Amino acid sequence: MATNITWHPSLSRAERNQNRGQRGLTIWLTGLSASGKSTVATALEQHLLHLGLSAYRLDGDNVRFGLNKDLGFSEKDRNENIRRISEVAKLFADASTIAITSFISPYRADRDFARKIHGETQGGDEPLPFVEVYVDVPLEVAEQRDPKGLYKKARAGEIKDFTGISAPYEEPLNPEITIKTHEKSVEECVAQIVSWLVEKGYVKSA
Amino acid sequence: MATNITWHPSLSRAERNQNRGQRGLTIWLTGLSASGKSTVATALEQHLLHLGLSAYRLDGDNVRFGLNKDLGFSEKDRNENIRRISEVAKLFADASTIAITSFISPYRADRDFARKIHGETQGGDEPLPFVEVYVDVPLEVAEQRDPKGLYKKARAGEIKDFTGISAPYEEPLNPEITIKTHEKSVEECVAQIVSWLVEKGYVKSA
Numbered sequence: 001m002a003t004n005i006t007w008h009p010s011l012s013r014a015e016r017n018q019n020r021g022q023r024g025l026t027i028w029l030t031g032l033s034a035s036g037k038s039t040v041a042t043a044l045e046q047h048l049l050h051l052g053l054s055a056y057r058l059d060g061d062n063v064r065f066g067l068n069k070d071l072g073f074s075e076k077d078r079n080e081n082i083r084r085i086s087e088v089a090k091l092f093a094d095a096s097t098i099a100i101t102s103f104i105s106p107y108r109a110d111r112d113f114a115r116k117i118h119g120e121t122q123g124g125d126e127p128l129p130f131v132e133v134y135v136d137v138p139l140e141v142a143e144q145r146d147p148k149g150l151y152k153k154a155r156a157g158e159i160k161d162f163t164g165i166s167a168p169y170e171e172p173l174n175p176e177i178t179i180k181t182h183e184k185s186v187e188e189c190v191a192q193i194v195s196w197l198v199e200k201g202y203v204k205s206a
Numbered sequence: 207m208a209t210n211i212t213w214h215p216s217l218s219r220a221e222r223n224q225n226r227g228q229r230g231l232t233i234w235l236t237g238l239s240a241s242g243k244s245t246v247a248t249a250l251e252q253h254l255l256h257l258g259l260s261a262y263r264l265d266g267d268n269v270r271f272g273l274n275k276d277l278g279f280s281e282k283d284r285n286e287n288i289r290r291i292s293e294v295a296k297l298f299a300d301a302s303t304i305a306i307t308s309f310i311s312p313y314r315a316d317r318d319f320a321r322k323i324h325g326e327t328q329g330g331d332e333p334l335p336f337v338e339v340y341v342d343v344p345l346e347v348a349e350q351r352d353p354k355g356l357y358k359k360a361r362a363g364e365i366k367d368f369t370g371i372s373a374p375y376e377e378p379l380n381p382e383i384t385i386k387t388h389e390k391s392v393e394e395c396v397a398q399i400v401s402w403l404v405e406k407g408y409v410k411s412a
Binding site: 011016019020042045046049050052054056058061062063065066067084087088090091092094095096097117122 | 217222225226248251252255256258260262264267268269271272273290293294296297298300301302303323328
């Protein structure tokens with residue numbers, strides 16, 4: 001398909017990281033609607049920025065209204081939605097930024113694809129770290145929160161294929177981190193993620 | 207289409223810029239194959255990184271093999287290629303990064319679309335600066351360089367719809383910057399772009 005393109009010599013990822021003073025990686029939040037992904041993602045982005053790090057949140061707000069506005073909610077379009085998000089997160093991670101993705105991403109295969117491409121490297125670069133964060137709240141909790149009234153609509157049949165109600169959510173089998181927003185505060189959840197990043201050496205100080 | 211998504215309060219672009227200590231924007235290079243886009247883009251990225259700025263180059267290397275690997279070279283796919291690149295550049299600019307795109311992008315309508323979406327804002331953010339850089343070399347010069355032998359193949363009919371030979375290149379009418387890689391060195395071209403950025407206040411020092 002892409003036969004008339006070639007690979008240009010450029011800054012290596014290691015050089016870029018050195019210049020930026022940080023390592024890029026992707027923090028992939030997954031969980032039910034109303035599990036608290038966006039709230040945690042926003043607080044985490046803010047926390048990392050205040051540490052002087054480059055971080056950026058990808059979510060429905062900035063992706064569905066732009067890059068993926070041609071996509072609907074069919075199975076094919078949902079897969080393509082997650083595929084593009086995976087690739088864009090990888091670009092941000094490659095640019096020495098901490099990409100934070102905040103999407104339900106209910107299917108293991110989709111999340112495994114995102115993980116896989118972060119591990120694929122070119123030109124001697126190291127693989128990009130991929131941190132799967134399971135935002136684990138019971139369906140009852142999410143349904144009780146229901147800030148947008150989506151569960152109610154889903155129960156009434158007004159929204160089809162709604163994750164947890166009429167479409168499956170496949171729990172992560174080996175997430176790097178599991179957070180429970182019904183047991184801990186947003187600040188505690190963010191601290192849990194940041195501590196993990198510091199422990200792994202991905203971030204210098206908390 | 208996207209009816210069950212909402213806008214989450216988050217960091218404003220201004221806050222993000224302040225935290226990152228720089229303003230995001232997109233530098234859109236356009237020009238014939240072998241005009242010198244990738245060489246200038248790479249040198250510019252390196253220069254900005256050495257100034258301590260966050261910059262990232264989007265080009266065929268990291269886009270065609272990833273995000274856009276489902277796209278071929280039909281007119282529809284070329285449009286979609288540029289549309290997605292425009293949106294991703296905008297995300298990088300929104301993330302307080304200097305996005306540098308390096309694509310032939312031969313059609314005015316495509317480049318105008320990229321410019322347009324950078325001007326569209328949400329939640330009170332300022333428009334993102336869009337800097338069109340015309341890498342202007344005569345076709346004869348590009349064809350003589352022909353580092354990948356593509357012009358030769360295009361002349362022989364082995365590559366169809368090749369910009370400048372069998373497909374049009376629509377020159378920018380009002381580019382912010384025009385550089386001529388056949389008259390100036392790569393370093394001079396980079397200096398020309400950086401001076402412009404400093405003059406406009408987008409970058410603090412050269």
